[in-house]
Structures are given as C-alpha cells and as structure tokens.
Amino acid sequence: MSIEDKIILKIRDLSVSTDGNQILNGLNLTVKKGETHAIMGPNGSGKSTLAKTVAGHPDYLITSGKIKFLNKDLSSMSVNERSNLGLFLGFQYPIEIPGLSNTAFLKAAINAQRKFYDLEDISAHDFLLQLKSTADQLGLDQSFLSRGVNEGFSGGEKKRNEIMQMLMLNPKLSILDETDSGLDIDSMKVVARGVNSSRSEDSSTIIITHYERLLNYLVPDYVHVFFDGKIIKTGNLELANELEKKGYEWLIQKK
Amino acid sequence: MTTQQNKEINEFLDKNYEFGFTTEIDSETLPPGINEDVIRIISSKKNEPEFLLNWRLKAFAYWKTLKTPEWSQLNINPIDYQSISYFSQPKQTNAPKSLDEVDPKLLETYEKLGIPLHERAQLAGVAVDAVFDSVSVITTFKDKLAEAGVIFCSFSEAVQDHPQLIKKYLGKVVPYRDNFFAALNAAVFSDGTFVYIPKGVRCPMELSTYFRINEAKTGQFERTLIIADEDSYVSYLEGCTAPMRDENQLHAAVVELITLNNAEIKYSTVQNWYPGDEQGRGGIYNFVTKRGDCRGNNSKISWTQIETGSAITWKYPSCILRGENSKGEFHSIALTNNLQQADTGTKMIHLGKNTKSKIISKGISAKQSQNTYRGLVSMAKGASDSRNYTQCDSLLIGNKSGAHTFPSINVKNSTSVLEHEATTSKISDDQLFYCQQRGINEEDAIGLIVSGFCKEVLRELPMEFAVEARALLQVNLEGAIG
Numbered sequence: 001m002s003i004e005d006k007i008i009l010k011i012r013d014l015s016v017s018t019d020g021n022q023i024l025n026g027l028n029l030t031v032k033k034g035e036t037h038a039i040m041g042p043n044g045s046g047k048s049t050l051a052k053t054v055a056g057h058p059d060y061l062i063t064s065g066k067i068k069f070l071n072k073d074l075s076s077m078s079v080n081e082r083s084n085l086g087l088f089l090g091f092q093y094p095i096e097i098p099g100l101s102n103t104a105f106l107k108a109a110i111n112a113q114r115k116f117y118d119l120e121d122i123s124a125h126d127f128l129l130q131l132k133s134t135a136d137q138l139g140l141d142q143s144f145l146s147r148g149v150n151e152g153f154s155g156g157e158k159k160r161n162e163i164m165q166m167l168m169l170n171p172k173l174s175i176l177d178e179t180d181s182g183l184d185i186d187s188m189k190v191v192a193r194g195v196n197s198s199r200s201e202d203s204s205t206i207i208i209t210h211y212e213r214l215l216n217y218l219v220p221d222y223v224h225v226f227f228d229g230k231i232i233k234t235g236n237l238e239l240a241n242e243l244e245k246k247g248y249e250w251l252i253q254k255k
Numbered sequence: 256m257t258t259q260q261n262k263e264i265n266e267f268l269d270k271n272y273e274f275g276f277t278t279e280i281d282s283e284t285l286p287p288g289i290n291e292d293v294i295r296i297i298s299s300k301k302n303e304p305e306f307l308l309n310w311r312l313k314a315f316a317y318w319k320t321l322k323t324p325e326w327s328q329l330n331i332n333p334i335d336y337q338s339i340s341y342f343s344q345p346k347q348t349n350a351p352k353s354l355d356e357v358d359p360k361l362l363e364t365y366e367k368l369g370i371p372l373h374e375r376a377q378l379a380g381v382a383v384d385a386v387f388d389s390v391s392v393i394t395t396f397k398d399k400l401a402e403a404g405v406i407f408c409s410f411s412e413a414v415q416d417h418p419q420l421i422k423k424y425l426g427k428v429v430p431y432r433d434n435f436f437a438a439l440n441a442a443v444f445s446d447g448t449f450v451y452i453p454k455g456v457r458c459p460m461e462l463s464t465y466f467r468i469n470e471a472k473t474g475q476f477e478r479t480l481i482i483a484d485e486d487s488y489v490s491y492l493e494g495c496t497a498p499m500r501d502e503n504q505l506h507a508a509v510v511e512l513i514t515l516n517n518a519e520i521k522y523s524t525v526q527n528w529y530p531g532d533e534q535g536r537g538g539i540y541n542f543v544t545k546r547g548d549c550r551g552n553n554s555k556i557s558w559t560q561i562e563t564g565s566a567i568t569w570k571y572p573s574c575i576l577r578g579e580n581s582k583g584e585f586h587s588i589a590l591t592n593n594l595q596q597a598d599t600g601t602k603m604i605h606l607g608k609n610t611k612s613k614i615i616s617k618g619i620s621a622k623q624s625q626n627t628y629r630g631l632v633s634m635a636k637g638a639s640d641s642r643n644y645t646q647c648d649s650l651l652i653g654n655k656s657g658a659h660t661f662p663s664i665n666v667k668n669s670t671s672v673l674e675h676e677a678t679t680s681k682i683s684d685d686q687l688f689y690c691q692q693r694g695i696n697e698e699d700a701i702g703l704i705v706s707g708f709c710k711e712v713l714r715e716l717p718m719e720f721a722v723e724a725r726a727l728l729q730v731n732l733e734g735a736i737g
Contacts, residue, residue: 055692058684079691088692095689100707108703109693116694148707165693 004071006032008173008204009054014065015229016046016053023049025229026065031173034201038215038240039208041226042248047208048092050226051177055089056082070172084116086172086203090162090179097149102161103131105149106168113169134167137197139190155182163194174198175206180214192217212240227252284343284473289336291315294442297342301411301445304418307425314431314441321435327598328627328659329567331540332503339505341443343473384409384448384464396460403459405489406451410478413449420451424482428511428548428575436507437544440476444509447477452487452518461717463492466506474505481511483518485551490521492720503531503566508543516551516578521559523716524572525724527731528564533622535594538566545572549581552607557584559715561724562597563731571629573602576610576638583612586712588724590705590731591624591656600630600661605638605671614645617709620656621732627658632673633665640670647677650708652701652732680708702729 009031016024023046031037039047053060054067056079067074069087077085097105111121135145138160150158159179166174176195180188195205195218207218215223215237223240225233225248233239233251243251285293294315298308323334384394384407400407406417414421431441448464466477483489506528512520522545531538541564547556558572574583585601603612612632620626632643649658660677682704690700706713706725713721 055688057688078696079688080694080696083692083694091689091692095683095685097686097689097704097707099710100703104706105690105693105703108695108699109690112694112696112699169693 008033010068012066015063016049016060017063018060023229027230031204036205036220038220038223039226045226046229047226048177051089051175084113088166088169088171088174090176092177094150094158094162096151098151099148101146102149103145134164138164138194156187159183163191167198173204177208180209212244215240225251284340287338287340289341293341303414306422311442314438318438318442324435329596329598339474342445404453404456405458407462408449410447410449428546429509429544436542437509440507440509444476444478448479450481452483452489454484455486458489461490465494477508479510481520483514483520485516488519492523494525503540505540510545512547512556514549514551514554514556517553518551519555521557524560526562526564527727530564530595531566533593541565541568543570548575549578552578553580554578555582559586562589563727568597568599571600571602575604577606579607580609581607585614586715587616588709588712589626590619591626592621595624598627598629600628602631605634605641608639610638610641612643615711616647617712618649618658619705620658621652623655625657629661631663634668634671636667639668643673645675649679651681701732
C-alpha cells in the first residue's frame with residue numbers, strides 16, 4: 001500500500017471565504033486511515049468553516065488550495081457525491097425536517113448511497129434490523145424512529161441522532177462538529193461509545209470540540225489548535241488537557 | 256441559494272408532464288356551441304327520461320341569466336362557451352358489456368396511464384369506472400359489487416336502471432342554481448359515476464373513477480352522485496389526466512355526496528390534469544363544485560384531495576353537517592408550479608347539534624405560481640356544542656411564488672368552539688444541505704421535504720394511492736425555485 005492509499009483527507013494551503021470574509025488562511029492537514037484527530041481553538045478560528053467546506057456547503061468559497069478526499073479532488077464534486085463517497089458531517093445544529101420520519105429519511109440516505117455503488121435498495125427487513133440495533137446501542141427508543149427528523153428533539157436527542165445516522169451510513173471519514181456541546185455526562189458517554197464503536201483501521205474521525213471531556217473518552221491521535229484560519233499547534237491528548245487548564249491565550253501570544 | 260442550486264431545482268421543476276399523450280381514436284363529437292338543441296341531443300343520445308331533460312333545460316335557462324363569477328383573484332382567460340364542444344364519445348355503437356368489447360386503443364390508453372382495466376391486472380380490491388371524454392367506457396368488478404347490493408355504474412346507466420334514485424337525489428346537494436358552473440354542468444353533463452351503498456353494507460372494495468380528457472376543444476362535464484344509505488360505508492377515489500394542448504380546456508364537474516344515519520363516505524381525489532407549460536400556455540381549467548350532505552345523525556363525510564395538475568384549480572369540497580353528531584373532514588394538498596393557480600378550500604356548514612369538522616390544508620407553491628386557501632366555517636344557531644379545528648399550512652419554494660389564506664368564520668351560537676392554526680414556511684437551504692450531506696440529491700431532497708410537509712394528508716389516502724400520490728408530488732415539483 002502506498003502512502004497515498006493510506007491518506008483519507010489531504011488539505012493543502014486551503015483558504016476559504018464566506019460572505020466576503022476570509023476565514024481559512026492557508027490551512028494544511030493530513031488525515032490517514034484509522035486516525036482520530038481533534039480540532040480545538042477559540043470561537044471564530046475557522047473550525048466549523050473547515051467542516052462545511054469539506055462537506056461542500058455552497059456558502060463557502062475556496063479561494064486557494066486543494067482538498068483531496070480518498071485521493072479525489074473535491075472541488076467539483078456535489079455535496080451528495082462527497083457523502084456517497086463516504087464523507088459524513090455531524091452537524092453542530094442538526095436541521096429539522098417536519099413530518100418526514102427519521103426512518104424514512106435514513107432509508108432514503110442509505111438507498112442513495114447504495115444507488116451510487118450500483119446496489120439494489122436495502123430490503124425493509126435488513127434495514128429495520130440494522131436500525132433497531134443501532135438505536136438500541138444509542139439508547140434511543142422505537143418512538144424516536146417514527147418522529148420527524150430532529151422535529152422537537154432535545155439537544156441530546158439531536159446529537160444522538162447524528163451518531164445514529166453516522167453508524168448507519170458507515171462513512172470513511174466523519175467530521176463531528178461540536179457533537180458534545182449541550183450534552184450531559186450520560187449522553188456524552190453514549191455518544192463517545194457510538195463513535196468508538198465506529199472506529200476501524202479503514203475509517204477516520206475528525207472531532208471539533210471546545211472541551212477535553214469528550215476527548216478523554218475518545219483519545220485522539222492528534223490534537224490541533226486552530227487560530228486565525230490555520231493550525232498553530234499540534235499535539236496529543238496532553239495538549240487538550242493543558243488547554244483545558246490554561247485556555248488559548250498562552251498559545252496565541254507565543255505565536 | 257446559489258445559482259447552481261437554483262439551476263438544479265429548476266431542471267427538476269421542468270420535467271415534462273407524463274400523461275400528455277393523445278389517443279388516436281374515432282370520436283363522435285358534437286360541433287362547438289351551446290343551445291337548447293345541443294342539450295336535447297345530449298339528452299336523447301342518452302335516452303333520458305323527461306324529468307331529466309326538463310331539469311337540464313331549466314338549468315340552461317338559468318345559466319343564461321348568469322355572468323361568469325369574478326370574485327376570486329384568479330387570472331382566467333375569457334372562456335368562449337360557444338367554442339366548446341359539449342359532447343364527445345369514442346365511436347362505438349353500444350355500451351360495451353365486457354372488456355372484450357372495449358376498443359383496444361382505449362384499454363391501451365388506460366394501461367399507459369397506469370390504470371389497467373383488465374381485471375386480472377387490476378389493483379386488488381379496487382373497482383374502476385373509466386370515463387373517457389364525455390362517456391364512461393367500462394366499469395370493472397360490477398358483478399362482485401352487485402352481490403353486496405352495491406350499485407357502481409356510469410351515471411348514464413344509472414339513469415336507465417335506477418331512475419327513481421336519480422330523481423330522488425340529483426341536484427339535492429348542489430342545485431343547478433348553486434353557481435355558474437354548477438348550472439352549466441346541470442345543463443350539459445354527459446356522464447360520470449353513480450354509487451349507491453344500501454343500508455348496513457360496508458362496500459367490500461375501494462371504488463374509483465378515472466377521468467380522461469382526450470379530444471381537443473371539448474369540455475368535460477361529469478356528475479358524480481354517491482349515496483350511502485343508513486349504516487353503510489364506502490371509500491371512493493377519483494383520478495384525472497389530460498393530453499398536453501396549447502389551449503385551455505374546461506372541466507366543470509359536480510359531485511354530490513349524501514350520507515344517511517350512521518353512514519360514512521370517504522372521498523379522495525388525485526387530480527393531475529395537464530397544468531400547461533412553463534409559460535402558462537394551455538392546461539385544464541378545473542372548476543368543480545363538490546359538496547356532501549351529512550343528512551343523517553352520526554354520519555360522516557371526509558374529503559381528501561391531492562391537487563397537483565390543472566392550469567387553474569377552483570374548488571371547495573364542502574360539508575353540510577345537518578345530522579346531529581355528524582362529522583365533516585377536509586384534507587387537502589394543493590401543489591402549484593410555474594404559472595399554475597389554485598384557489599381551493601372548503602366550507603363546513605354546521606347545522607346540527609354537536610357536529611364536528613376538521614380542516615387540514617397544505618399548500619405548496621413553486622416558481623411564479625399562486626396558491627390560495629379559501630374557507631368558511633359556519634356554525635348555525637342550532638348547531639350548539641359544535642367544534643371545528645382548522646390548520647392551514649403553506650410551503651413556499653423559491654421566492655417568486657405566492658401563498659394566500661382567506662379563512663372566514665361565522666358563528667351564531669355561544670357553545671361552539673373553533674380553533675384555527677396557520678403556518679407559512681420555506682424549504683430552507685439548510686434543509687437541502689442537510690439532506691444532500693446524507694447523500695440524497697437535491698431533487699429527492701425536495702420530494703422528501705414536501706412529503707414530510709404533507710404527511711397528515713397523505714396518510715388519509717387509501718394505501719394503494721398514497722405511494723402514487725407521493726410520486727406525483729415529486730414529479731409535479733419539477734424545480735420550484737424560479
């Protein structure tokens with residue numbers, strides 16, 4: 001296996017603007033198969049922008065640089081194609097789709113992915129079995145599956161729902177944007193268990209977070225600190241622990 | 256929304272009307288124009304009893320005194336009533352007794368429309384009456400229904416075989432004096448469907464009528480009359496399509512429903528008449544009067560309509576809640592795209608004590624279309640302790656379409672309770688992005704979001720049709736952000 005084959009995501013010199021404001025400034029990041037990366041940093045440093053840009057949100061304009069996902073250039077790829085290739089974004093604020101059942105939505109997503117790989121639609125039986133076991137794993141009861149997508153869900157339910165979708169879609173790269181915000185300890189443990197269960201040698205995770213707490217459960221291989229649209233420091237879990245105690249100020253000043 | 260997204264949505268919205276083909280078939284069509292002679296010809300072709308001819312003539316005389324109503328805000332091209340042909344039927348000497356006698360071209364037409372008339376190919380448990388232009392070509396499962404005592408036949412046959420029922424019930428819910436189009440229909444109606452469910456019978460299968468306009472420059476004027484006698488139940492569905500033509504064609508139907516004590520009629524419509532092209536050329540003018548009379552105590556009438564076609568839809572399926580404890584329901588999805596216009600809603604007229612009504616209206620407007628809910632809830636003095644719940648939701652796609660709501664409430668007693676809820680929402684970029692990030696393309700995403708919005712109404716449809724209706728919504732949504 002060549003080095004290129006081991007790389008899931010390669011970002012080179014990426015600059016991105018939205019609404020005329022430059023947010024990312026020459027960002028470099030490489031994520032290999034099986035790795036878990038954490039991204040931390042003060043508000044406005046470009047963490048969510050990175051997530052949305054990689055996913056292809058139309059409001060974010062790449063002004064320079066390149067993103068390669070599984071060795072494919074993402075710049076001309078539609079949002080749904082990126083997803084079908086195995087890119088998953090766990091939303092910071094999951095979107096409500098009133099009336100559309102969680103089950104129907106997930107089934108449409110799974111079948112879209114299967115269609116992309118020229119596979120038949122999933123059978124109702126297989127789908128329901130898989131759905132039920134995933135929901136059980138995340139402590140979500142059956143009634144949750146027939147409710148509208150994120151409709152009237154509590155903050156914790158929304159985040160668990162994101163993880164359920166992630167587990168069902170079995171992505172190659174998951175970018176979880178503040179999946180831990182607004183979660184109580186128990187929910188966080190459930191979410192962390194879900195994320196851990198999805199880890200494999202072939203798939204990778206990027207976790208965007210403000211707190212070390214989730215990272216203590218997930219133990220990332222790398223912790224990156226974002227400031228002003230690029231990475232200013234990279235370390236491991238110890239760095240996250242240090243940031244929890246000291247904040248970001250010392251790093252920014254050192255820079 | 257980005258240009259690219261707009262483009263994709265527009266492409267989606269611009270899909271073609273699937274049922275726009277015409278059938279090359281010899282037809283016997285009356286020359287255009289309306290006068291007493293035309294009415295006499297229609298009546299004599301149908302070998303009608305005198306009472307019916309006289310009723311038609313009275314209706315015509317009354318219609319001549321009327322002017323086209325202009326109170327709606329609809330933008331209607333003037334209709335020249337002398338340029339319409341009022342009767343067209345496929346050439347076939349006698350009414351076919353079985354499918355073997357039906358012109359194969361007709362069978363093929365219905366096959367293409369997804370309505371196979373061969374009983375072996377039919378949807379299990381659904382009997383179909385197929386109306387082609389002005390006449391009914393075949394009614395399926397008649398014998399099986401007859402065993403249960405159910406009469407399900409074309410209106411023309413009912414006039415011959417059950418004149419006493421026609422005489423007793425015709426025009427009693429929608430009199431010819433009701434409105435301009437009801438008067439015109441009474442004068443020239445050519446066929447339609449008749450249903451009678453006898454006392455104590457639960458109709459053993461779904462009944463449906465499939466309306467097809469084929470001939471150019473014709474109007475379709477059918478009447479449907481459904482009577483549910485005491486303690487009976489029937490579920491009925493109608494579907495409609497027409498070829499693509501540059502001129503507008505008029506469809507002015509009348510539907511009358513009557514429920515006696517403890518009876519229930521569930522009436523569903525999937526209306527997919529040709530809507531015209533994206534410049535608003537052509538399309539059906541769907542000007543229909545539908546009304547149900549809950550005459551008996553504890554009786555119930557529920558209307559469910561999925562209105563996706565027609566250049567203009569102008570109709571208010573209504574309930575007169577006369578019997579004590581009677582119930583009326585109206586569940587509606589009206590979807591407009593391009594330059595389509597819809598002005599639809601319902602009237603719930605509470606007359607009896609302790610009557611209940613429920614209105615759920617979902618309007619979806621895309622491109623430059625205009626979608627109006629217009630409704631009346633009226634509680635008479637005698638309708639004590641009555642209740643109404645109304646929910647009107649509008650979904651806008653893009654930023655050039657319009658949604659309008661005109662609810663009227665008229666209460667004459669102090670013990671009734673009314674609730675009205677209304678919302679207006681848009682398909683947001685965030686919703687589309689969320690769906691797309693889960694791998695679903697934009698076109699399917701819009702379909703999913705719309706079907707979620709319409710859920711409460713879609714679940715009212717008989718199961719066989721709910722899937723079709725969902726697909727129809729998706730197809731008719733071709734693009735929607737203009």
